[in-house]
Amino acid sequence: ERVRMADRVPTKLVVADRSLAMVPLTSHSAEPAALVVHASGLLELLAGLFESVWREALPLRLNTDGAAEEVPDGPDGTDLEVLSLLLAGLTDASVAKQLDLGLRTVQRRVKRLMELAGVTTRLQLGWHAYERGWVTRGRPD
Structure with missing residues (x-):
C-alpha cells in the first residue's frame, strides 16, 4: 500500500480501478448521498484530478511502532x-x-x-x- 498526505483536497473522492468513482453529494440539511460515476469523460476528469493531487502530496510511511512518519518533502x-x-x-x-x-x-x-x-x-x-x-x-x- 502507498499512502500520501495533502494539506487540502478539492473534494472527497473515491476512484476504483479507473472504472468507477464516487463523489459525495452532501448538504447540511439533506441525507447523505453520493454520485456514482461510471466510464465516461467525467470519470476521466475525476481520475485526472486524483492523479494531480496524488503527485503533489507527500508520501507517508509507518515506523516500527506503527506510528505515521512523514517522508521528507525533498532530496538531501x-x-x-x-x-x-x-x-x-x-x-x-x-x-x-x-x-x-x-x-x-x-x-x-x-x-x-x-x-x-x-x-x-x-x-x-x-x-x-x-x-x-x-x-x-x-x-x-
Whole structure:
C-alpha cells in the first residue's frame, strides 16, 4: 500500500480501478448521498484530478511502532548530487564511482527520488525534479 498526505483536497473522492468513482453529494440539511460515476469523460476528469493531487502530496510511511512518519518533502544533498550527475548523462555505475558510493546505494537513492516525485520512469523524474526546483537549468552566457 502507498499512502500520501495533502494539506487540502478539492473534494472527497473515491476512484476504483479507473472504472468507477464516487463523489459525495452532501448538504447540511439533506441525507447523505453520493454520485456514482461510471466510464465516461467525467470519470476521466475525476481520475485526472486524483492523479494531480496524488503527485503533489507527500508520501507517508509507518515506523516500527506503527506510528505515521512523514517522508521528507525533498532530496538531501547527496540525492541532489546523484540527480545532477544522472541528468548530465552518467550511468548509475559512473555516478557511484564519481561520488564514492556503492552501486546499490545510488540505485536506492534514485528509487527514493522517484518515490518522492511520485513518478515511475527516470525521464519523469528529470521533469519533476526541474518542476519542483530540485535542479535548475543553467543559462548560457
